[in-house]
Amino acid sequence: MATATAELAERAPDPAAPAQKSQLTRSxxxxxxxxxxxxxxxxxxxxxxxxxxxxWFSFTDANLSDLSGxxxxxxxxxxxxxxxxxxxxxADSEWWNAVWNTLKFSVISVTLETVLGLVVALVLNASFPxxxxxxxxxxxxxxxxxxxxxxxxxxxxxDQFGILNHMLMSLGLISSPLAWTASPDLALTAxxxxxxxxxxxxxxxxxxxxxxxLPTDCYEAARVDGIHPVRVxxxxxxxxxxxxxxxxxxxxxxxxxxxxxxxxxxxxxSKDTMSMSVYARQQLVDFQSVGYGxxxxxxxxxxxxxxxxxxxxxxxxxxxxx
Amino acid sequence: MMHSILRSVIFLGALMAVxxxxxxxxxxxxxxxxxxxxxxxxxxxxxxxxxxxxxVTITTPSNRTNERYFQYLVDLGAGDSRIDVYQxxxxxxxxxxxxxxxxxxxxxxxxxxxxxxxxxTNNMVDGRxxxxxxxxxAGVLYYRKDLLEKYGLPVPQDWSELADTALYIQLxxxxxxxxxxxxxYVFQGAAYEGLSCNALEWIASYGGGSLVGTDGTIxxxxxxxxxxxxxxxxxxxxxxxxxxLSFNEEDARQSFQxxxxxxxxxxxxxxxxxxxxxxPVAGKVGVGPLxxxxxxxSPASVLGGWQLAVSKYSKNPAIAAELVRYLTGEAVQxxxxxxxxxxxxxxxxxxxxxxxxxQPFLAVLRPIxxxxxxxxxxxxxxxxxxxxxxxxxxxxxxxxxxGAAATSLSGLQDQLRLLKTxxxx
Numbered sequence: 001m002a003t004a005t006a007e008l009a010e011r012a013p014d015p016a017a018p019a020q021k022s023q024l025t026r027s028x029x030x031x032x033x034x035x036x037x038x039x040x041x042x043x044x045x046x047x048x049x050x051x052x053x054x055x056w057f058s059f060t061d062a063n064l065s066d067l068s069g070x071x072x073x074x075x076x077x078x079x080x081x082x083x084x085x086x087x088x089x090x091a092d093s094e095w096w097n098a099v100w101n102t103l104k105f106s107v108i109s110v111t112l113e114t115v116l117g118l119v120v121a122l123v124l125n126a127s128f129p130x131x132x133x134x135x136x137x138x139x140x141x142x143x144x145x146x147x148x149x150x151x152x153x154x155x156x157x158x159d160q161f162g163i164l165n166h167m168l169m170s171l172g173l174i175s176s177p178l179a180w181t182a183s184p185d186l187a188l189t190a191x192x193x194x195x196x197x198x199x200x201x202x203x204x205x206x207x208x209x210x211x212x213x214l215p216t217d218c219y220e221a222a223r224v225d226g227i228h229p230v231r232v233x234x235x236x237x238x239x240x241x242x243x244x245x246x247x248x249x250x251x252x253x254x255x256x257x258x259x260x261x262x263x264x265x266x267x268x269x270s271k272d273t274m275s276m277s278v279y280a281r282q283q284l285v286d287f288q289s290v291g292y293g294x295x296x297x298x299x300x301x302x303x304x305x306x307x308x309x310x311x312x313x314x315x316x317x318x319x320x321x322x
Numbered sequence: 323m324m325h326s327i328l329r330s331v332i333f334l335g336a337l338m339a340v341x342x343x344x345x346x347x348x349x350x351x352x353x354x355x356x357x358x359x360x361x362x363x364x365x366x367x368x369x370x371x372x373x374x375x376x377x378v379t380i381t382t383p384s385n386r387t388n389e390r391y392f393q394y395l396v397d398l399g400a401g402d403s404r405i406d407v408y409q410x411x412x413x414x415x416x417x418x419x420x421x422x423x424x425x426x427x428x429x430x431x432x433x434x435x436x437x438x439x440x441x442x443t444n445n446m447v448d449g450r451x452x453x454x455x456x457x458x459x460a461g462v463l464y465y466r467k468d469l470l471e472k473y474g475l476p477v478p479q480d481w482s483e484l485a486d487t488a489l490y491i492q493l494x495x496x497x498x499x500x501x502x503x504x505x506x507y508v509f510q511g512a513a514y515e516g517l518s519c520n521a522l523e524w525i526a527s528y529g530g531g532s533l534v535g536t537d538g539t540i541x542x543x544x545x546x547x548x549x550x551x552x553x554x555x556x557x558x559x560x561x562x563x564x565x566x567l568s569f570n571e572e573d574a575r576q577s578f579q580x581x582x583x584x585x586x587x588x589x590x591x592x593x594x595x596x597x598x599x600x601x602p603v604a605g606k607v608g609v610g611p612l613x614x615x616x617x618x619x620s621p622a623s624v625l626g627g628w629q630l631a632v633s634k635y636s637k638n639p640a641i642a643a644e645l646v647r648y649l650t651g652e653a654v655q656x657x658x659x660x661x662x663x664x665x666x667x668x669x670x671x672x673x674x675x676x677x678x679x680x681q682p683f684l685a686v687l688r689p690i691x692x693x694x695x696x697x698x699x700x701x702x703x704x705x706x707x708x709x710x711x712x713x714x715x716x717x718x719x720x721x722x723x724x725g726a727a728a729t730s731l732s733g734l735q736d737q738l739r740l741l742k743t744x745x746x747x
Contacts, residue, residue, distance in 0.1 A: 065421075
């Protein structure tokens with residue numbers, strides 16, 4: 001996709017060039033807008049409007065059982081001071097616990113997925129018999145809906161009947177069954193494990209796409225010069241796939257920061273694994289505090305936005321693929 | 323010949339009855355399925371349907387109260403007209419009132435006044451009666467009469483005596499009685515509303531209050547409450563199975579009914595099932611008030627109970643209210659008390675000699691019901707769901723051994739104080 005955009009960018013005349021807008025350019029711009037409009041309208045309806053409404057609700061005391069009676073209360077849901085005490089989402093220790101859980105989850109799982117995805121992609125890039133079959137098979141975890149895979153792992157990690165404990169015990173690695181999803185020390189590890197299992201194929205696929213477009217001449221030159229393959233990987237392959245890798249990582253990061261389904265199915269509202277989305281849902285639905293929950297959702301949105309801006313700035317990600 | 327004429331007459335008659343039946347309406351009622359609820363609901367509604375010619379469909383919501391509440395809230399919040407009659411918990415009238423019709427418009431006052439006044443008051447929201455009392459509940463202690471007799475032990479009067487007795491019988495039976503699976507005490511220990519009820523009973527029995535004072539201040543963190551919760555935590559793995567931390571009402575009842583526990587805390591409905599024909603412990607079970615918290619404490623049972631309410635979005639509110647009137651009436655309540663041990667809400671049924679003879683259990687139940695402790699739902703309004711969630715999460719963590727009772731309850735105190743500032747009750 002990155003390359004396609006790059007090609008387009010090359011072909012299109014530079015917008016900063018002196019105003020020589022030909023008839024053709026103008027009609028192309030018009031056509032672009034024409035094609036873009038339906039998508040923009042759709043996005044405004046399914047993403048823009050709910051977002052604005054959530055932000056609006058976060059400034060009210062709306063309750064789920066009666067949304068019409070909502071009153072404007074300013075920043076009270078975020079942070080307010082009353083009677084010698086701070087309150088609001090930003091003063092709630094559970095919220096900060098959720099932020100910390102989410103960041104821990106995102107950094108660890110995305111790192112593991114990137115490294116493993118790279119390894120899998122390199123293996124799949126080599127030619128061996130039955131390669132296309134393996135390529136398809138690797139994608140299976142990614143193709144299974146998250147709810148299904150979370151339930152499946154939930155059963156496999158069951159403390160009494162789970163196959164995981166059974167296997168580890170018969171191998172003699174553990175002496176008593178582990179409560180994977182219920183134990184406070186293991187729950188986040190279990191969630192990360194399942195996420196890595198599920199999402200590594202996605203990373204592998206994106207990296208594989210980048211690998212397949214690498215020019216072969218560098219490698220031929222390296223082979224002629226007798227350079228060690230490990231050195232070739234770090235000096236040639238990695239720099240060349242870096243732009244694609246950075247884009248893949250940002251996709252995953254965005255996804256990981258708003259993680260909900262996997263955690264909710266595996267560990268429900270447990271504090272040990274509660275992510276920002278799970279916190280927002282608990283406030284919105286379980287406690288019916290639409291205002292307060294919306295404030296949490298808005299903060300989640302801002303956190304995700306901030307992470308992306310930081311990543312793009314410091315990682316020098318360029319979406320044009322150059 | 324005569325026969326065929328008769329047959330055509332009957333056939334014609336049946337044809338003519340069709341337009342009559344068309345004016346009959348279809349109602350849907352949401353009935354619980356804890357114990358015999360579902361069966362009894364079917365019997366009573368089909369009797370009413372036969373009487374009136376209307377049709378009644380039953381839907382069954384989740385057995386976990388708090389989950390059931392969301393199912394209702396989602397339907398009612400969307401103005402869904404599919405369910406006409408809802409079975410609602412005693413803590414919900416205030417939360418759901420705006421979606422429910424005022425039953426005073428359909429049910430004559432003298433019929434309403436027959437019910438326990440405290441429950442009727444509970445179901446009145448801004449002068450509207452949003453639910454008719456159907457059955458009332460309070461936590462009671464079930465015990466194995468046969469095992470207590472075997473070891474010559476009395477029914478425990480306070481919690482430490484209960485733990486001692488439970489441990490003694492458990493050890494004896496495991497060694498010599500050939501019951502390796504036996505545990506001393508089972509209760510509702512999963513992280514849900516049931517645990518909030520159990521924990522409130524422990525705390526109230528030690529004089530530790532019920533989270534919120536009458537003036538609305540938070541009273542979660544006090545020495546009596548800490549002692550009560552710490553004592554309960556000491557049961558896990560010693561007299562209560564570790565699995566109890568995932569038990570709801572039915573899990574506890576099944577374990578006790580299979581003969582795997584000496585004591586059980588549960589609601590009155592369990593009585594009929596424990597003494598049912600196919601129950602292994604039938605006739606071996608005794609029932610009484612929950613233990614006191616120490617010698618100075620007093621027994622405390624949380625008040626429960628269910629109401630029938632008519633949705634404002636029902637297409638036939640008047641007929642739905644008729645169904646409610648029938649189901650909450652004397653005949654049905656009496657039947658439910660006899661076959662299912664559901665405690666009636668109509669006061670004079672407790673003096674009914676026929677009922678007293680058929681269900682002597684009610685005489686034990688009446689004083690417990692009259693002294694039952696209410697949950698703080700009425701006091702804190704919309705904030706109750708958050709409050710009870712924080713409460714059961716805290717207690718569940720202490721029972722799991724993840725933190726001491728003192729620090730956990732002090733954490734809860736802070737959480738609830740913030741909730742109060744926000745909720746402003």
